[in-house]
Amino acid sequence: MNKIFFVFAFISASLFAQDESFSLAVLQYKGGGDWYSNPTSVPNLADFCRENLNMSIGETKYVEVGSPDLFNYPFVHMTGHGNVVFNSSDRDNLRLYLLGGGFLHIDDNYGMDVFVRNQLEQVFPDKEIVEVPFDHPVYHQSYDVNEGLPKVHEHDGAAPRGYGIFHEGRLILFYSVESDLGDGWEDPSVHNDPEDIRQEALRMGANLVQYALLGEKTESTP
Numbered sequence: 001m002n003k004i005f006f007v008f009a010f011i012s013a014s015l016f017a018q019d020e021s022f023s024l025a026v027l028q029y030k031g032g033g034d035w036y037s038n039p040t041s042v043p044n045l046a047d048f049c050r051e052n053l054n055m056s057i058g059e060t061k062y063v064e065v066g067s068p069d070l071f072n073y074p075f076v077h078m079t080g081h082g083n084v085v086f087n088s089s090d091r092d093n094l095r096l097y098l099l100g101g102g103f104l105h106i107d108d109n110y111g112m113d114v115f116v117r118n119q120l121e122q123v124f125p126d127k128e129i130v131e132v133p134f135d136h137p138v139y140h141q142s143y144d145v146n147e148g149l150p151k152v153h154e155h156d157g158a159a160p161r162g163y164g165i166f167h168e169g170r171l172i173l174f175y176s177v178e179s180d181l182g183d184g185w186e187d188p189s190v191h192n193d194p195e196d197i198r199q200e201a202l203r204m205g206a207n208l209v210q211y212a213l214l215g216e217k218t219e220s221t222p
Contacts, residue, residue: 021056021057021058022056022057022058022073022074023046023057023058023059023060023061023072023073024042024045024046024057024060024061024073024075024076024077024209025042025060025061025062025063025070025072025073025075025076025077026042026060026061026062026063026076026077026078026079027063027064027065027076027077027078027104028062028063028064028065029064029065029078029080029084029085029086029090030085030086030087030090031082031083031084031085031115032082032083032085033080033081033082033083033084033112033115034080034081034082034109035078035079035080037079037080037081037109038079038109038182038183038185038186040185040186040187040190041077041079041182041183041185041186042060042077042182042185043060044185044186044187044202045077045185045202045205045206045209046060048185048202048205048206049206049209052142052206053142053206053210055209061073063076065086065090065093065094066086066087066089066090066093066094067093068093070093070094070097070102071097071100071102073102074101074102074103074212074213075103075105075208075209075212075213076097076102076103076104076105077104077105077106077107077182078104078105078106078107078116079106079107079108079109079112079182080109080111080112081109081110081111081112082111082112082115083112083115084112084115084116084118084119085115085119086119086122086123091119091122091123094123095123095124098165098167098172098173099167099172102172103171103172103173103174103208103211103212104172104173104174105173105174105175105176105208105212106173106174106175106176107175107176107179107180107181107182108175108176108177108178109180109182109183110153110155110180113177116175117129120165120173120175124165127165127166127167128165129163129164129165129175130163130164130165130166131161131162131163131164132162132163132164132171132174134146134147134148136164136171137211137215137216138162138164138171138174138207138208138211139162139204139207140207141206141207141210141211141214142203142206142207142210143203143204143206143207145200145203145204145207148160148161148162149161149162149176149179149181149204150179150181150184150197150200150201150204151178151179152179152180152181152183152184152191152193152197152201153180153183153191153193155178155180156178158178159178160176160177160178160179161176161177161178161179162174162175162176162177162179163175163176163177170215171211171215174208174211181201181204181205182201183201184197184198184200184201184202184205185198185201185202185205
């Protein structure tokens with residue numbers, strides 16, 4: 001089956017996402033950056049979505065940026081602390097995935113910003129990375145996150161920021177910076193973060209998953 005088939009297959013399935021089984025995926029990339037950091041993050045986010053939003057989510061998967069398997073996943077998460085390198089095939093694959101209906105969440109785990117921005121500019125030379133306003137639906141799915149991303153960990157003392165890339169009015173990529181959102185999804189024993197901060201991070205993560213599936217504000221399903 002070709003890539004276009006997979007794109008349209010999961011777009012159609014997303015209309016019934018809360019009844020269909022699907023998996024979240026973690027993006028594997030080259031360049032030396034630790035794509036494998038925060039190993040409990042996405043599995044815990046999936047658990048949160050199962051328990052609180054009645055989503056039927058399978059086991060977390062790992063997928064290379066240049067693989068045709070990328071098109072099997074409506075939501076892909078990328079993180080790390082260091083260098084990121086996409087070759088031309090990776091860039092083409094990621095571009096087609098996102099323009100065809102996929103969604104990528106990038107979480108700067110501190111140290112990857114300068115590298116990933118450079119790669120994104122090569123994936124989308126005709127698009128800007130812009131700050132996503134707080135009234136955008138991604139902040140108002142089952143949970144209202146009225147003041148933007150939580151500040152899970154301090155690094156440079158800067159406020160957390162949520163950036164995005166849009167295509168034909170649709171947010172196709174959400175990039176969290178100075179937040180460490182994925183750290184907030186990890187097992188409590190990993191960082192010993194306050195439980196209220198973890199819950200804020202998980203609620204924002206759940207909003208990202210819902211937006212990836214439905215692309216608009218949805219009713220809460222406790």
